[in-house]
Each structure stands twice: as C-alpha cells, then as structure tokens.
Amino acid sequence: MIQLEHITKTYPVGDGLTVLNDACLTVDDGEYVGILGPSGSGKSTMLHIMGLLDRPTSGRLIFNNREVNALDDRELSMLRGRLVGFVFQSFHLVPQLSVSENVELPLFYQGVPRSQRRERARKALAQVGMSSRMRHVPSQLSGGERQRTAIARALVTEPALVLADEPTGNLDSRTGGDIVELLNALHAEGRTIVMITHDREIAATLPRVVQIRDGKLEEG
Amino acid sequence: MDMLWPVELVGDGLRNLVRHKLRTALTMLGVLCGVAAVIAMLAIGEGAQRTVLQEISALGLRNVILTSVQPPDGAAEAPSPRHGLQMFRYGLTEADVNMIRGVCPSSKLSVAHLVKDKVYAHGKRVDAQVLGVDAAYFQLFSTRLLRGRLLSTLDESQRHQVVVVSRRVDADLRRSGVVDDGFIRIGWQHFRLVGVVDLKIPGGDRFIFMPYHVARSRFGTTTVQSEAGSIKSTRTEVGQVVIQVATEREVPGTAMLVERILETHHKVSDVSLSVPLDLLRSKQHTQRILSLVLVSIAAISLLVGGIGIMNIMLAIVTERIPEIGLRRALGARRRDIMIQFMIETVTLSSVGGILGCIVGAAAVPIASHWLEWRGIVTAQSIILALVVSWVVGVVFGLAPAARAARMDPVTALRHE
Numbered sequence: 309m310i311q312l313e314h315i316t317k318t319y320p321v322g323d324g325l326t327v328l329n330d331a332c333l334t335v336d337d338g339e340y341v342g343i344l345g346p347s348g349s350g351k352s353t354m355l356h357i358m359g360l361l362d363r364p365t366s367g368r369l370i371f372n373n374r375e376v377n378a379l380d381d382r383e384l385s386m387l388r389g390r391l392v393g394f395v396f397q398s399f400h401l402v403p404q405l406s407v408s409e410n411v412e413l414p415l416f417y418q419g420v421p422r423s424q425r426r427e428r429a430r431k432a433l434a435q436v437g438m439s440s441r442m443r444h445v446p447s448q449l450s451g452g453e454r455q456r457t458a459i460a461r462a463l464v465t466e467p468a469l470v471l472a473d474e475p476t477g478n479l480d481s482r483t484g485g486d487i488v489e490l491l492n493a494l495h496a497e498g499r500t501i502v503m504i505t506h507d508r509e510i511a512a513t514l515p516r517v518v519q520i521r522d523g524k525l526e527e528g
Numbered sequence: 529m530d531m532l533w534p535v536e537l538v539g540d541g542l543r544n545l546v547r548h549k550l551r552t553a554l555t556m557l558g559v560l561c562g563v564a565a566v567i568a569m570l571a572i573g574e575g576a577q578r579t580v581l582q583e584i585s586a587l588g589l590r591n592v593i594l595t596s597v598q599p600p601d602g603a604a605e606a607p608s609p610r611h612g613l614q615m616f617r618y619g620l621t622e623a624d625v626n627m628i629r630g631v632c633p634s635s636k637l638s639v640a641h642l643v644k645d646k647v648y649a650h651g652k653r654v655d656a657q658v659l660g661v662d663a664a665y666f667q668l669f670s671t672r673l674l675r676g677r678l679l680s681t682l683d684e685s686q687r688h689q690v691v692v693v694s695r696r697v698d699a700d701l702r703r704s705g706v707v708d709d710g711f712i713r714i715g716w717q718h719f720r721l722v723g724v725v726d727l728k729i730p731g732g733d734r735f736i737f738m739p740y741h742v743a744r745s746r747f748g749t750t751t752v753q754s755e756a757g758s759i760k761s762t763r764t765e766v767g768q769v770v771i772q773v774a775t776e777r778e779v780p781g782t783a784m785l786v787e788r789i790l791e792t793h794h795k796v797s798d799v800s801l802s803v804p805l806d807l808l809r810s811k812q813h814t815q816r817i818l819s820l821v822l823v824s825i826a827a828i829s830l831l832v833g834g835i836g837i838m839n840i841m842l843a844i845v846t847e848r849i850p851e852i853g854l855r856r857a858l859g860a861r862r863r864d865i866m867i868q869f870m871i872e873t874v875t876l877s878s879v880g881g882i883l884g885c886i887v888g889a890a891a892v893p894i895a896s897h898w899l900e901w902r903g904i905v906t907a908q909s910i911i912l913a914l915v916v917s918w919v920v921g922v923v924f925g926l927a928p929a930a931r932a933a934r935m936d937p938v939t940a941l942r943h944e
C-alpha cells in the first residue's frame with residue numbers, strides 16, 4: 309500500500325527543524341498499524357505525508373505502487389480523494405454544513421451526483437450509528453458523535469487507506485472505545501488502517517505498532 | 529469526473545451569506561449603492577439625450593434654415609445717401625434664392641418674408657418677429673396647433689389680414705387684452721388673430737405669422753424707421769429660406785453648398801445658417817460626454833463597494849482556513865477551492881447588484897417627479913449594471929479566492 313523510503317522532513321524554522329530523518333516504513337495492503345511517539349515527534353507530519361497532503365523534503369514515497377513525488381496538485385488531489393480517508397483528532401467538520409452534507413463532501417469532489425451522494429452518506433452514517441442525526445449541524449453534536457461523523461466521512465468513499473490521527477484523543481475512554489471498535493470493523497472489511505495513538509492500552513490491542521524516535525521509525 | 533456543480537456552490541454561497549446577515553447586508557450595501565448610482569446616472573443621461581433629441585428634431589432634421597439677420601452696426605453695406613436718408617441693405621436676396629433653387633432642385637423650398645414694422649396690441653408694444661409665410665411653411669416644422677387654425681391658401685389668395693402667433697406671443701397678447709379673433713396692429717395695418725401654434729424655429733420663440741403675399745404687398749422689402757432723431761431705411765429682400773431635403777443623408781452636402789453660396793455673395797455675416805442635424809450631433813456629443821462623466825463618478829462608488837467585498841472575502845477566507853485545509857484533505861483541488869470562493873464572491877456582488885437595480889429603478893421615477901428632471905431607466909442600463917456588478921465580484925473576488933487556493937493544506941489544517 310505505502311512505502312516510505314528514506315523520508316526526511318525539515319521545516320524552515322531557525323536553522324531548519326528536522327522532524328523526520330531518514331524514516332523508512334512499509335505498510336502492506338490490509339494492515340492495521342499503530343504509530344506511537346511522544347508529542348512533537350512528527351507523527352502527524354508523517355501521516356500527512358502518507359496521505360499525500362504534505363510533501364517530504366527528500367526521500368521517495370510509493371503509494372499504491374505509484375511513485376508520487378512527481379505528481380502535480382491535481383493528480384495528488386484525485387488520489388487523495390479516492391484512496392485516502394482521514395480522521396482527525398479535532399474532527400474537522402465544516403460548521404455550516406449538516407452531518408449528511410459533511411459526509412457527502414468527499415463525494416462532491418469526485419463528481420458523484422447528488423442523489424447518489426445522499427444515499428451513500430446515509431449508508432455510511434448508518435454504519436457508525438448516526439442515522440438519527442443526519443440533519444444536525446456539528447455544533448449540535450457531542451464529541452463522540454462528531455468523531456463518528458468524521459469516520460463516516462472517511463469511509464463514505466470506500467478508501468483503501470484510512471489514516472487516523474489520534475481519533476480518540478479528545479474523547480473519554482468509553483467513547484474512545486466505540487471509535488476503536490469502528491476502526492476495527494473497517495479493518496475487518498479489508499481496509500488498510502494507520503492510526504496514531506497516545507493510548508498504550510489501545511496500542512497493545514493492535515497487530516503492529518511503530519514508534520517514532522528521533523525522526524526515525526522503529527518496530528515494536 | 530472533473531465536474532463541479534456550480535449551482536450547488538451558489539446554494540452553499542448563499543447559505544454562508546445568510547448565516548452572517550448583518551455582515552452580508554453591510555457588504556452588499558456598497559455594491560447596492562454603486563449599482564443604484566450607475567442606474568440613476570444612466571437614467572439622467574438617457575433622459576437628457578431624449579430631451580435634446582426631441583427639442584432639436586422639432587426644428588426638422590431634414591431642414592437647412594437660412595435667416596436674414598441685421599449685421600452689427602457699421603458692418604452693413606455702405607449706405608447710399610439718397611434724398612438725405614440712409615439706406616441699409618442686408619440679408620438674403622432673390623438672387624440667393626434662385627441660386628439655392630439651382631443647386632438643390634429636388635428639395636422643398638419655403639421662403640418667408642421679414643416684416644420689420646413694430647407690433648402693437650391695444651397701443652402697447654409687443655416684442656415679436658413678424659414673418660410672412662406660405663401655407664406649407666408650418667409643415668416643414670413639427671408644428672402643434674394649440675388653438676384656432678393655421679394660415680390657409682385661401683388667406684393667401686384672398687389677401688386676408690390674419691395672423692397666427694406662437695405661444696409666447698399669445699401669452700403677451702392676452703395680457704394686453706387681445707383674445708382670439710381680436711385685432712393687433714403691425715405698422716399701420718390691422719390683423720385678426722386666428723390661431724396659436726407651438727413650433728420651434730431658429731431665432732427665439734416670439735413669432736407672428738401672416739400670409740406671405742399679404743406681407744409682401746402691405747409692407748414691401750424696404751422699411752423706414754425713425755430712430756433717435758435720424759431716419760433710417762433698411763431693405764431686406766428675403767427674410768428666411770427653409771430648405772427641406774428628401775433624406776437626412778443629403779443634409780451635410782446641401783448645407784455645404786448653401787454655405788459656399790453665402791460666402792461668395794455676402795461679405796458680412798447678415799445671414800445665419802442653421803442646420804438642426806448638425807446641432808443635434810454636437811449636442812448629443814456633449815450630452816454623451818456628460819453622461820460618461822456622471823457614470824464614471826457612479827462607478828467610483830461601485831469601486832468602493834468592490835473593495836468592501838474584497839475586504840470581507842479576505843476576512844472570510846481567513847476565518848475558514850481550517851475548512852479549506854479539510855476540503856483539500858478530502859480531495860479538493862486548488863481549482864475547486866478557487867471556484868468555491870469566486871462563486872461566493874460573485875453571488876454576494878450579484879445579489880447586491882440585483883438589489884441595486886431594484887432600488888435604482890424605483891428611485892429614478894420618484895426622483896424625476898420631485899426634482900423635475902427627466903430620468904429614463906432602459907433595459908440596457910439594467911443589463912449593464914448587472915454585468916458590472918458581476919464583473920466587480922469576479923475582479924474583487926480573485927485575490928481572496930487565489931489566496932484560499934494557494935494555501936498549503938497542512939498549514940491550513942493545523943491553523944487554530
């Protein structure tokens with residue numbers, strides 16, 4: 309699914325802040341990988357690179373058997389929209405759109421007609437148990453409901469890869485447990501999942517865990 | 529695949545605008561005022577244009593009008609002392625008329641006789657120019673009969689001593705107690721008032737018309753006047769010649785020929801040449817420049833409105849940075865973000881423009897009524913204003929939308 313080859317990411321602050329330094333990682337199709345690391349270690353940075361949102365300073369990224377370094381904005385956007393589903397720590401819902409419209413958004417950019425979008429959003433929301441909240445706007449939802457909406461949005465495109473950046477970070481442990489259940493179910497469907505977490509308990513349940521230390525990735 | 533649904537984006541845009549009603553209303557107000565001002569200025573311009581057209585076309589756009597005028601003192605042809613009295617000759621001559629007839633044979637020609645004798649109503653002087661005209665004269669101008677009748681061919685053949693007067697003269701006569709079918713005195717002759725007309729001919733608006741042959745036979749071409757102790761006689765053979773050509777296209781050529789004849793045969797300027805078509809052209813030109821100036825001033829307020837929109841859109845883009853990052857994460861291209869904000873800006877300016885049109889179109893008739901100027905809202909001006917408001921949206925939306933589109937997705941997502 310994804311291969312990171314000697315990825316370096318340097319931010320141009322001061323003399324240059326190197327967050328990722330010669331990081332290598334291979335994630336196979338259908339894998340479920342947890343990423344651990346202290347705050348500020350570059351976990352989110354790595355996830356953004358994997359999801360084609362950010363470009364590495366150097367190194368090669370193979371995404372779905374394609375070398376993506378050379379692709380332009382249009383092609384990256386298309387790949388991202390079709391193959392990647394993001395779930396963010398702080399939900400990132402569009403406040404003026406309803407739950408259903410938020411979930412439809414990635415389909416909109418794929419050019420799916422409205423009626424189909426409605427239908428697929430309805431199904432995705434049913435999958436996360438949010439059918440009764442379709443007409444609400446995000447400010448009318450609880451934290452757990454927001455995150456479930458965000459997960460519905462990530463899976464509505466049926467992406468091959470789901471990237472979750474601390475999806476439980478803003479939730480209490482019970483609600484967090486529900487979210488992990490949902491991700492587990494997605495994995496059971498055969499999707500590749502990469503999840504950043506601070507929670508060692510959750511990490512312990514994952515089949516594979518990678519640690520970031522000094523900009524490098526270590527298994528276990 | 530590459531398709532977006534602009535209609536949906538317009539809907540989203542409208543919804544965002546409705547969410548911040550006050551902010552939207554204030555922003556729109558700028559465009560609204562600008563567009564309303566443009567509509568009003570165009571309406572004033574149009575109204576003035578039409579007034580000019582109406583006034584001048586009353587002179588007859590196919591006419592070339594020559595009028596004998598007294599040249600400034602001392603410039604007249606050398607007086608020939610005869611029997612101790614001075615004789616001044618000026619104005620058009622029979623020879624001129626024959627030459628004009630020769631150069632434009634296909635035109636209608638009407639000759640008017642100038643009567644220089646003074647006019648009295650019940651002993652009081654009346655200020656008016658007296659012309660002897662044939663019955664066809666009135667048809668050369670757009671003459672409106674206000675009361676009574678026009679001069680007829682019967683008046684001509686029977687040498688009736690009747691007059692038709694212009695509106696201004698009629699008002700003076702009434703003040704002096706002369707009513708319809710009453711009598712006025714011209715020189716030592718009495719004339720009956722048979723009609724009142726409204727018509728425009730060069731040389732003012734105080735005219736008295738009598739049958740041509742009556743004027744020729746009763747007053748002749750030479751007038752003797754005693755002024756300040758000395759007796760002076762003036763001679764004018766022909767008072768006025770009106771040439772009506774078949775089509776407007778022949779006007780400039782005819783005017784040029786006539787002017788050349790006058791130049792060669794008149795050393796002093798004792799004939800005034802009036803070409804209503806030229807007059808119209810030059811007045812319309814001035815009018816158009818004036819309208820342009822007015823509209824430019826209105827456009828400045830539209831510019832200010834546009835800057836207001838840009839300012840607000842920049843704020844909106846900043847406000848929605850995380851949303852921009854998110855949309856990019858969900859597969860939106862830079863172009864999609866650009867289009868989204870462009871549509872939102874254009875929606876804002878267009879709605880402002882539509883409201884501005886309504887306000888402008890409603891205000892013009894009201895203002896016309898109270899201020900007594902003529903304003904005409906045309907369909908073209910509405911369309912122009914709408915297009916301009918749309919263009920304002922595009923032009924002033926470009927910078928904010930480009931700023932949103934250029935934003936790095938990760939930076940946008942991390943934005944607090």
Ligand SMILES: Nc1ncnc2c1ncn2[C@@H]1O[C@H](COP(=O)(O)OP(=O)(O)OP(=O)(O)O)[C@@H](O)[C@H]1O
Binds near residue numbers: 319320327345348351
């Ligand atoms: N745009 C940027 N410019 C400069 N430095 C940045 C930028 N983005 C991130 N950083 C720095 O890069 C480092 C890694 O950031 P990142 O968000 O990847 O950490 P993280 O591992 O996700 O931390 P956390 O667990 O707290 O979310 C941080 O020290 C941060 O200050």
Ligand SMILES: [Mg+2]
Binds near residue numbers: 351352
């Ligand atoms: Mg992070």
